[in-house]
Amino acid sequence: MNWIYMKNILIIDTDPSIDDAIAFLMAIARHDLFDKVIINTTAGNSTITNVTNNALKILELVEARHIIVNRGASAPLVKAHILADHVYGKMGLDGLDLPNPSMAASLQSSYDCLIDTVVQNPPGTVTICCLAPLTNVAIAIKKRPDIIHKIKKIIIMGGAFSEAGNITPAAEFNIYVDPEAAQIVFTSFPEVVCIPLDCTHKAIITKDILERFRSVSQPLGNALYILLKYAKAYDTKKYNFGGAPLHDPTVIAYLIDKNIFSTKKVSVKVDARNGLTRGATIVDKYNNKKYQNNVLLVDGIDDSRYFDVVFECLARYPLNQHHHNDECSPTYHE
Numbered sequence: 149m150n151w152i153y154m155k156n157i158l159i160i161d162t163d164p165s166i167d168d169a170i171a172f173l174m175a176i177a178r179h180d181l182f183d184k185v186i187i188n189t190t191a192g193n194s195t196i197t198n199v200t201n202n203a204l205k206i207l208e209l210v211e212a213r214h215i216i217v218n219r220g221a222s223a224p225l226v227k228a229h230i231l232a233d234h235v236y237g238k239m240g241l242d243g244l245d246l247p248n249p250s251m252a253a254s255l256q257s258s259y260d261c262l263i264d265t266v267v268q269n270p271p272g273t274v275t276i277c278c279l280a281p282l283t284n285v286a287i288a289i290k291k292r293p294d295i296i297h298k299i300k301k302i303i304i305m306g307g308a309f310s311e312a313g314n315i316t317p318a319a320e321f322n323i324y325v326d327p328e329a330a331q332i333v334f335t336s337f338p339e340v341v342c343i344p345l346d347c348t349h350k351a352i353i354t355k356d357i358l359e360r361f362r363s364v365s366q367p368l369g370n371a372l373y374i375l376l377k378y379a380k381a382y383d384t385k386k387y388n389f390g391g392a393p394l395h396d397p398t399v400i401a402y403l404i405d406k407n408i409f410s411t412k413k414v415s416v417k418v419d420a421r422n423g424l425t426r427g428a429t430i431v432d433k434y435n436n437k438k439y440q441n442n443v444l445l446v447d448g449i450d451d452s453r454y455f456d457v458v459f460e461c462l463a464r465y466p467l468n469q470h471h472h473n474d475e476c477s478p479t480y481h482e
C-alpha cells in the first residue's frame with residue numbers, strides 16, 4: 149500500500165535581526181509540521197552581507213547546519229536601501245558577539261531558489277513566509293509568474309492599517325523599504341495573508357516574557373535574552389506599551405495555530421508614490437469601492453497564547469541533530 153504524504157515546505161524570506169531569528173528557529177523546531185525550511189535572505193534591517201551572516205550565525209548557535217541559506221536581493225527594486233540600524237544596530241544583530249558560522253550561504257540566489265523550489269515540488273506544497281521587504285518575491289514572480297498558482301500560501305509580516313507606521317507616520321518598515329515590490333506582490337497573488345503592526349503591536353515582550361527567554365535551553369536562551377534586550381530597548385523607549393513588540397514570529401505562530409488570531413478579508417492597495425504616504429498600505433475596511441478582496445488581514449491576536457506557542461517551539465532545542473530535513477521529508481507519490 150502506498151501512503152500519500154503531502155510535503156509542507158516553508159520558504160522563509162528574512163532579514164535577520166532577532167525577531168526574524170526567533171521566527172525561523174520556531175519553524176525549524178517544528179519539523180513535525182514543516183518538512184523542509186529554506187532561509188532566503190534579503191536586504192532589510194541591515195545589508196545583505198550582514199543579514200545573511202546573521203542567519204548563518206543563529207543556525208550555527210543551534211547547530212542546524214542542515215538548513216540551506218540563500219543570499220537574495222542586495223537592494224530594493226527601485227530606490228536606495230533604508231536600514232533599521234537605529235533599532236537593531238550596525239550589524240542587524242547587535243548586543244552579543246556570536247561565533248562565526250562554519251557554514252556558508254548557497255551559491256543560488258534567494259529568488260532563483262524560490263522559483264526552483266516551487267517548480268520542482270507538487271502544487272500546494274510550498275508556503276512563502278515573508279519577514280522582510282518583499283524584493284525577492286517580486287523578482288521571482290516577475291521572472292516566473294506561472295509559479296503563483298502553485299504556491300500554497302503567502303504570508304507576510306508588514307503593513308499598518310488603523311495603526312500608524314513605525315518608520316514614517318504612514319508606513320511600516322518592510323513595506324516602506326520596497327513599496328514597488330510590495331505593490332507587485334499584493335496585486336499578483338489571489339490572496340496575501342498579511343500580519344500588520346495592528347496585530348504585532350499587541351504582542352508585547354513584557355519584563356516577564358523577556359525573563360522567560362532565559363529558560364530556553366542554553367546557549368540559545370541566554371543569547372536570545374541578550375539580543376532581545378539590546379534590540380528592544382529602542383522600541384520600549386519609543387512606545388508606551390510596557391515593552392516592545394515581537395513582530396516576525398507571528399507569521400510562524402499563525403501557521404502553527406491560526407486560532408490565536410482574528411482575520412478579515414479585505415482589499416489592500418500599496419502606495420508606492422513618492423511623498424508623505426509612500427509605503428502606506430491602504431485598506432478599504434468598509435468596502436466602499438467594492439474592490440476585489442486580495443488580503444486576509446490578521447487584525448487581532450491572543451498574545452498570551454502567542455507567546456506560549458513561541459516558547460513551546462523554542463523549548464524543543466537542542467534538537468536531535470540526526471533529524472535532518474531530508475530524513476523527515478516523506479516521499480511524495482502522485
Ligand SMILES: [Ca+2]
Binds near residue numbers: 162164168192279
Ligand atoms: Ca524581519
